[in-house]
Amino acid sequence: MIGYVEPRPGIPPTPQHTLDLISEMKRQNVPLVLVEPYFDLKTPNSIGRATGAEVLVMPPSVGGVKEVTDYFKLFDYDINLLIGALKKVSTASH
Amino acid sequence: MDSATLAFLAAPFVASLILTGIHAYLGVHVIERGVIFVDLSLAQIAALGAAIAILLPMTGGDPHAPAVYWISLGFTFIGAAVFSTIRGHRARIPQEAIIGICYAVASAAAILAMSKATSESEHLKDMLVGNILAVSWDEVAKTAALYGAIGIFHYIFRKKFLAISLDHEGAVAQGLSVRFWDFLFYASFGFVVTSSVAIAGVLLVFCYLIVPSVAAMLYADTVGRRLAIGWTMGTIVSAIGVYLSLVLDLPTGATIVCTFGIVLAVMAAVRPLIRRTSESGINRLPMRESPVQ
Numbered sequence: 001m002i003g004y005v006e007p008r009p010g011i012p013p014t015p016q017h018t019l020d021l022i023s024e025m026k027r028q029n030v031p032l033v034l035v036e037p038y039f040d041l042k043t044p045n046s047i048g049r050a051t052g053a054e055v056l057v058m059p060p061s062v063g064g065v066k067e068v069t070d071y072f073k074l075f076d077y078d079i080n081l082l083i084g085a086l087k088k089v090s091t092a093s094h
Numbered sequence: 095m096d097s098a099t100l101a102f103l104a105a106p107f108v109a110s111l112i113l114t115g116i117h118a119y120l121g122v123h124v125i126e127r128g129v130i131f132v133d134l135s136l137a138q139i140a141a142l143g144a145a146i147a148i149l150l151p152m153t154g155g156d157p158h159a160p161a162v163y164w165i166s167l168g169f170t171f172i173g174a175a176v177f178s179t180i181r182g183h184r185a186r187i188p189q190e191a192i193i194g195i196c197y198a199v200a201s202a203a204a205i206l207a208m209s210k211a212t213s214e215s216e217h218l219k220d221m222l223v224g225n226i227l228a229v230s231w232d233e234v235a236k237t238a239a240l241y242g243a244i245g246i247f248h249y250i251f252r253k254k255f256l257a258i259s260l261d262h263e264g265a266v267a268q269g270l271s272v273r274f275w276d277f278l279f280y281a282s283f284g285f286v287v288t289s290s291v292a293i294a295g296v297l298l299v300f301c302y303l304i305v306p307s308v309a310a311m312l313y314a315d316t317v318g319r320r321l322a323i324g325w326t327m328g329t330i331v332s333a334i335g336v337y338l339s340l341v342l343d344l345p346t347g348a349t350i351v352c353t354f355g356i357v358l359a360v361m362a363a364v365r366p367l368i369r370r371t372s373e374s375g376i377n378r379l380p381m382r383e384s385p386v387q
Contacts, residue, residue, distance in 0.1 A: 012225045012345040015336075019102055046228035050102070 002030055005044050013043065025051045031089040032082075036060050056085045099340070102227075106346065107336050109229045109237065109293055113302045114328030116241045116286055119248070121307030122320055123279065126259040129177070129189055133303055135197040136173050136284040137291045142200040143169025145207035170288055173200075174280030178273050181262070224295035226347050237289055244282050255279055256317060298347045302328060305354040309361050313368075331357050 003021045006013050013021075024030075025047070033044045033055045041055065048055040058078050059065050068074045124132060147153055147165035173196065180192045248255060254275050258265045265272055290299045306324030314320050334357070335350030342349070 012227070012347060014343045014345055015099075015103060015227055015340045016343045018227060019099060022102070023098065040225075042228040043225050046225075046230060049230060 002028060005033065005035075005047060006039070009039075018043075018047065022047060022050045025053060032056055032085055034058055037064060054085045054089045056081060058082075103336055103340065105229050105231050105234050106226045107332065109226060109234050110302075110332035110336065110350065111329060112234065112238050112241055113290055113294060113299070114306070114325060114332060116245060117290065117299065117302035118306040118310075118324035118328050119245070119321060120283055120286065121303045121305075121324065122310075122317060123255065123259040124283075124303060125307045125311070127181075127189075129193060130304060131190065131197065132177060132193050132280070132283070133287045133291075133300060134296055135193045135200070136170055136177075136280070136287050137296060137299075138197050138200040138204070139173035140166045140170045140284065140288040142204040142207065143167070145204040145211070148211050149207055166288070167285070170284035171281050174277055174284050177280045178276035181272075181276065224291060224293050224298070224347070226294045226298065226350075229293050233293060237293065240289060241286060244286055247282060251275075251278075260317075295347055297351050301351050301354045305331075305358050309358050312361055312365050327357065327361075 002024055005018075005021070007017065030051065031053055033048055033053050035041060035044045035055060035057045037057050037059055041057070044055045047053070058081055059068060059074065062068055062071055062074050064074075065077060068077050124130060143166035144162050146169075147159075147162040150161070150165070153159040153161045176196065177189075177193065180187075180189050254265075254270060257268070258270065258272055258275055258279070262272070287299060287303075290302075294302075306328040307320065309327050310320035310323035314323055331353050332350060335353040336346060338344065338353060339346040339349035
């Protein structure tokens with residue numbers, strides 16, 4: 001975890017913050033932007049476009065997705081999402 | 095400013111110029127008609143359309159399905175039809191009352207629809223929130239094409255639109271089909287506002303619509319001059335706002351909105367000084383004289 005898209009939830013990030021985040025992500029080759037389902041995707045998507053990182057929406061709690069009915073399934077589900085997204089990024093970069 | 099910063103801010107700045115172009119023009123109409131909050135109302139009606147579309151089986155609850163866009167647009171047109179009939183009754187009820195009622199009911203109905211949606215309804219509340227920094231070149235190009243087309247449409251029929259906005263009774267007396275042209279006005283307006291709000295959010299769109307036009311009315315009476323002043327002010331304020339948000343490290347949209355407020359206040363404060371120094375011209379013209387007569 002190297003930084004936040006929206007450091008103060010609900011307040012749009014400043015241009016300088018977004019620029020710093022993009023350059024840091026490029027420098028460290030950060031592959032993923034994680035988003036909770038109830039946040040708007042416009043800003044994360046624009047950062048994804050600028051850095052080539054994959055934007056991944058992950059449910060943070062049980063019931064966020066139909067098949068996630070208990071805590072264990074939540075972790076299985078999220079880990080599978082992460083693996084899928086990382087595979088996608090690594091095949092895209094080769 | 096280095097090149098990475100310039101490249102990052104280029105798309106938002108061009109987007110703000112496109113917003114200035116169409117909204118400063120539509121703002122002249124909106125102020126002459128006295129329907130100041132019609133943009134908020136139409137944007138909310140469009141959001142209600144999207145909320146209802148998501149409930150329908152044909153979209154499968156996907157907020158990005160094409161049907162959602164078309165149903166939302168259909169609701170905008172229904173709103174346009176309502177707003178085109180609320181005038182001309184010589185009634186005691188002000189148009190703004192109806193516009194306010196539509197806003198409140200559409201907001202509440204959207205909440206009701208979202209409460210019944212099974213998934214993804216959380217994104218609907220974001221329809222009225224935009225971050226102009228996040229705009230892509232793709233969106234800028236699409237918006238420019240759409241607004242260009244609507245601008246041409248308004249330019250072709252400018253005499254009719256202006257006649258109705260500036261002198262409603264006169265237009266009726268001339269035998270213009272006012273309701274039909276009002277519907278076209280509100281429908282094209284709804285088209286524009288719905289796309290703008292998705293890019294820039296309601297606050298910023300409201301400012302681009304109303305402030306340049308009000309500022310221009312301080313200094314000019316003819317529509318041509320008001321447009322020239324409005325466009326100039328919108329462009330300068332956009333540039334200052336984007337620049338300030340960068341150097342002061344503030345959110346861009348809110349910074350542009352506050353810059354609009356400050357520049358308008360300065361323009362209003364300077365006006366008496368200019369009036370005193372100028373011998374003729376501006377000061378002798380009454381503020382609300384209609385140029386089309």
